[in-house]
Amino acid sequence: MxxxxxxxxxxxxxxxxxxxxxxxxxxxxxxxxxxxxxxxxxxxxxxxxxxxxxxxxxxxxxxxxxxxxxxxxxxxxxxxxxxxxxxxxxxxxxxxxxxxxxxxxxxxxxxxxxxxEPGQSWFLWSSALASLLPALDVADFGCGTGVLSVAMARWARRVVAIDQSRQALDEAQKRAAREKVRNVQFLEEDLHRLSLPSGKKDLVVLSQSLHHVKTPGAVLREAARILKPGGRIVVLELMPHDERWVKQRLGHLHLGFTPRRLEADLDRAGFAGLSLETHARNGSSPFRVFLLTGAKR
Ligand SMILES: C[S@@+](CC[C@H](N)C(=O)[O-])C[C@H]1O[C@@H](n2cnc3c(N)ncnc32)[C@H](O)[C@@H]1O
CATH class of the missing domain: 1.10.10.10 (Winged helix-like DNA-binding domain superfamily/Winged helix DNA-binding domain)
Structure with missing residues (x-):
């Protein structure tokens, strides 16, 4: 009753x-x-x-x-x-x-x-195309549970997967072990101040991690510092949005970014040749993503 x-x-x-x-x-x-x-x-x-x-x-x-x-x-x-x-x-x-x-x-x-139809899955296509890349030294900034770090390790020479969350790194480590990927190093550090040496990496990837950090400009400067001259950066971020619940529930500090603001931050951090790709809205999702790439001057 x-x-x-x-x-x-x-x-x-x-x-x-x-x-x-x-x-x-x-x-x-x-x-x-x-x-x-x-x-x-x-x-x-x-x-x-x-x-x-x-x-x-x-x-x-x-x-x-x-x-x-x-x-x-x-x-x-x-x-x-x-x-x-x-x-x-x-x-x-x-x-x-x-x-x-x-x-x-x-x-x-x-x-x-x-x-x-042609390749049965986009994942197969993306890994096939990625295998054409030269063996790169990659840093994954804010790797979370390591989906991207492990995917990149299949074509990279070495990936350093960086996160300040021990729990996320443990998950990432388990994923790497499960998928028998051995060229990933895990680093529990704050992206604003990394212990990595300057001028050694070929590629820095930031996938949806900048909206979590206090000072995006400082993190992009760290990315520039650890890259070789000509080394590349790829940033995947959210367009500005009004979904305020993400602050409390997911710990976002920024409600997305305008590409223009991140382009200015990248320029100030020492990146040139910037290129922007904006993704169409995915169905009914309130989030829209964009990709910014550039190279260290
Ligand atoms: C949304 S997740 C992104 C995970 C992954 N890059 C992806 O695209 O699936 C953001 C990650 O950034 C990490 N993070 C946030 N601020 C950080 C900081 N200051 N230093 C290091 N990691 C940080 C969080 O712990 C979280 O795992």
Missing amino acids: ESLSDSFRALGDPTRLRILRLVAEAPLNVSELVSVVGVAQSSVSHHLAKLKGLDLIREERQAGYTFYSLAVGQDDRRRPLIELAREGDDGAGDQARLTDLLRQREDRQALNERLL
Whole structure:
């Protein structure tokens, strides 16, 4: 009885009710729900946790995303409540946005299948092309759990994977061992002040780590210091965004950057020949990424 009244109470919240109606139509991930319901990701996550706690929805991992769907079966005594919710007025126009989102998802899937046909996967293509690179000495700034460090170690001479988080480095080390990659060195240090010698590296990579650091300009100066003259830098960053929840939940210190600001920082740190590539928005994600590359003067 308690669970029934808890479920009624939980669905008294209009946003939660909208979310439940949406996942009752199709399995959806958090970004998709954010784009349909139009509220902050932190709020959607909070409502999902509540619905999941009451066993009204279930979660399932698919292709790296968590999808949420209705967990209430036909013979569940809460089923009439769900049917009532589904039939209710759609004043916010969620159904139209959901239909549009599902159509876009299908189009993307069809396109991906066409694109993947030649090599079966983009990962295979990227590793095949990367194998044409000369053997480089690479530093991965803010390596996290080491996905990129280990991928680069397949074509690099040596990779130094740097992070200030011991926990992240432990994970990265386990990944390297699992994948039998032996040319990665792990360094627990602050990117603002590295113990690495000057002028020795061919390539510095910063993938989504600059928005975590206090002084991006100082970190880029460290990158320039450890590179050989002509050594290259690759920065992958987020465009400016308004997702404030990332500060508390993910520890971001900057809500993205304008490419112009990072170009100025790179120039001041001693990089030239800068080139910018901006990625199109990925489906309903509120984040957009760009790549900046350059060479040490
Ligand atoms: C979002 S993760 C990026 C992980 C990885 N580069 C990737 O693209 O998947 C950012 C990482 O930067 C690290 N980091 C943040 N500030 C740092 C600092 N001042 N010195 C060293 N590492 C730092 C964090 O611990 C975290 O693992």
